[in-house]
Amino acid sequence: QQQVKQSPQSLIVQKGGISIINCAYENTAFDYFPWYQQFPGKGPALLIAIRPDVSEKKEGRFTISFNKSAKQFSLHIMDSQPGDSATYFCAASCSDSSYKLIFGSGTRLLVRP
Amino acid sequence: NAGVTQTPKFQVLKTGQSMTLQCAQDMNHEYMSWYRQDPGMGLRLIHYSVGAGITDQGEVPNGYNVSRSTTEDFPLRLLSAAPSQTSVYFCASRLEGGLSTGELFFGEGSRLTVL
Numbered sequence: 001q002q003q004v005k006q007s008p009q010s011l012i013v014q015k016g017g018i019s020i021i022n023c024a025y026e027n028t029a030f031d032y033f034p035w036y037q038q039f040p041g042k043g044p045a046l047l048i049a050i051r052p053d054v055s056e057k058k059e060g061r062f063t064i065s066f067n068k069s070a071k072q073f074s075l076h077i078m079d080s081q082p083g084d085s086a087t088y089f090c091a092a093s094c095s096d097s098s099y100k101l102i103f104g105s106g107t108r109l110l111v112r113p
Numbered sequence: 114n115a116g117v118t119q120t121p122k123f124q125v126l127k128t129g130q131s132m133t134l135q136c137a138q139d140m141n142h143e144y145m146s147w148y149r150q151d152p153g154m155g156l157r158l159i160h161y162s163v164g165a166g167i168t169d170q171g172e173v174p175n176g177y178n179v180s181r182s183t184t185e186d187f188p189l190r191l192l193s194a195a196p197s198q199t200s201v202y203f204c205a206s207r208l209e210g211g212l213s214t215g216e217l218f219f220g221e222g223s224r225l226t227v228l
Contacts (some may be wrong), residue, residue: 043219103155
């Protein structure tokens with residue numbers, strides 16, 4: 001049972017472009033939605049996270065957009081750089097279930113120079 | 114701080130062999146967990162622990178055992194390895210309870226191949 005569906009599986013963007021990765025969830029009890037970034041040979045690291053009391057959160061070039069009614073959230077990377085090339089995972093959890101994170105299947109992003 | 118340390122980084126096993134993946138953290142995190150990462154499947158939770166002496170199952174616990182005798186260590190045991198357990202394994206930890214932001218801190222992974 002895949003509770004968090006992520007798309008696309010892979011994405012190629014030119015330097016300076018906008019990268020958009022989408023996720024959809026099923027469990028309406030989820031109240032914490034992080035994005036993790038993973039470089040080859042490394043463990044995932046938290047990039048940015050949002051809670052459902054806001055519709056958007058921005059940190060530098062990274063923005064999460066959240067649509068509670070549609071049960072969807074997305075990551076936007078503005079002015080994409082080759083150094084952003086990595087695998088991105090969305091995730092979701094309930095704060096009252098010990099924050100057990102359920103991850104999406106991942107998106108491999110390649111930013112071409 | 115070393116963060117989350119996993120050993121070994123690489124391991125090859127034959128079907129039926131047993132082994133233990135080690136995980137240690139020096140951040141005094143109560144919560145520790147093990148995930149496996151497979152292509153197209155994302156990260157799936159195997160087992161987790163919210164403190165010493167307490168463990169629970171995640172999404173894919175079959176074939177794996179864990180124990181938590183100290184706050185720092187959370188080993189993952191494969192009792193009889195199968196080719197389906199070929200994967201990259203990640204240990205992750207975080208604070209538990211009211212101080213937690215939910216952020217998980219991951220180790221660098223252990224790549225296991227079962228022949």
